[in-house]
Amino acid sequence: MPARLCRVFFILLLADMSDDALELIDISCTFRAKDAPGQRYTAVAGTSLRVRAGEFVSVVGPTGCGKSTLLNVAAGLLEPTSGAVKVFGQPLSGINTRAGYMFQSDALMPWRSALANVMLGLQYRGVPEREARAQAEQWLTRVGLAGFGDRYPHQLSGGMRKRTALAQVLALDPDIILMDEPFSALDVQTRQLMENEVLELWAAPGAGRRAAPRPGLSPSGGGREAPGGQQGQKAVLFITHDLDEAIAMSDRVVVLSAGPATHPIGEFVIDLARPRDVAEVRTHPRFVDLHAQIWGVLRDEVLKGYAQQLKKAA
Numbered sequence: 281m282p283a284r285l286c287r288v289f290f291i292l293l294l295a296d297m298s299d300d301a302l303e304l305i306d307i308s309c310t311f312r313a314k315d316a317p318g319q320r321y322t323a324v325a326g327t328s329l330r331v332r333a334g335e336f337v338s339v340v341g342p343t344g345c346g347k348s349t350l351l352n353v354a355a356g357l358l359e360p361t362s363g364a365v366k367v368f369g370q371p372l373s374g375i376n377t378r379a380g381y382m383f384q385s386d387a388l389m390p391w392r393s394a395l396a397n398v399m400l401g402l403q404y405r406g407v408p409e410r411e412a413r414a415q416a417e418q419w420l421t422r423v424g425l426a427g428f429g430d431r432y433p434h435q436l437s438g439g440m441r442k443r444t445a446l447a448q449v450l451a452l453d454p455d456i457i458l459m460d461e462p463f464s465a466l467d468v469q470t471r472q473l474m475e476n477e478v479l480e481l482w483a484a485p486g487a488g489r490r491a492a493p494r495p496g497l498s499p500s501g502g503g504r505e506a507p508g509g510q511q512g513q514k515a516v517l518f519i520t521h522d523l524d525e526a527i528a529m530s531d532r533v534v535v536l537s538a539g540p541a542t543h544p545i546g547e548f549v550i551d552l553a554r555p556r557d558v559a560e561v562r563t564h565p566r567f568v569d570l571h572a573q574i575w576g577v578l579r580d581e582v583l584k585g586y587a588q589q590l591k592k593a594a
């Protein structure tokens with residue numbers, strides 16, 4: 281191989297071996313204010329956030345502070361006013377193709393069955409129909425929906441729709457999963473079941489390794505192993521209002537200030553042993569201790585955020 285080509289190859293290899301799956305670097309997002317069109321509203325200012333490969337990071341903050349804005353930036357759906365995003369060491373421009381996105385509201389197509397919804401992304405990637413169907417069926421089974429593939433979204437419960445959406449994301453074998461309050465609409469019991477299932481799927485060795493090949497990647501498994509973290513374990517950026525959920529699920533919890541100009545004001549390593557049961561871990565003394573510490577930082581921001589919401593509504 282010519283020396284110059286070797287050098288380029290080596291640089292690309294090094295970039296891809298970055299320990300960080302996702303880096304938000306000094307991000308600011310300014311919007312035109314909704315209620316006063318001439319004015320600008322800075323939702324997020326000077327925010328840096330890193331998620332290592334295989335790491336589960338939650339972001340908590342008061343309502344309306346800018347959590348979804350940051351996730352949209354990470355997904356490449358929103359270009360920040362300033363700052364940069366890196367994905368496995370490479371600058372992001374456009375959509376983050378190494379990330380899968382799970383929204384707060386259902387993003388299933390109502391005219392497609394559960395199976396057809398899960399197949400959609402695979403077909404879009406060019407996976408032949410038969411293979412896409414087989415993979416989608418496997419994923420529906422893994423999320424506990426074997427035999428429900430022919431149901432349409434309106435024939436599924438809220439929890440089942442979330443499972444379908446999860447299968448849809450995992451079938452594409454993203455290296456990074458971006459989740460925006462995915463379970464907030466569920467009742468407490470279903471929510472805890474889903475949280476445990478997400479943790480199990482996240483921790484399962486090789487989860488998602490059977491997914492669709494992507495351009496430029498090996499056709500055998502749809503991807504390289506994520507550097508760092510456990511083999512095949514995905515990096516997760518999880519947005520939630522719920523501090524208990526954040527602590528129970530994460531390796532690290534980042535606390536955001538109230539807006540405007542939201543920015544991180546605290547970061548906590550969650551040193552609770554895994555595997556975890558999200559219901560049981562809440563009674564652990566260390567959980568209680570971490571909760572008290574994080575709530576000590578979050579409480580004032582929640583009160584500020586709430587006061588702002590009241591002012592807006594008045």
Ligand SMILES: Nc1ncnc2c1ncn2[C@@H]1O[C@H](COP(=O)(O)OP(=O)(O)OP(=O)(O)O)[C@@H](O)[C@H]1O
Nearest residue numbers: 311312313314323342343344345346347348349350
């Ligand atoms: N496209 C936009 N144009 C104008 N303002 C916006 C836009 N997107 C977000 N905002 C404003 O930015 C702020 C942050 O919004 P964002 O949805 O990111 O907050 P959040 O923390 O996710 O909210 P919630 O907790 O309610 O889910 C809000 O004040 C919102 O009104």
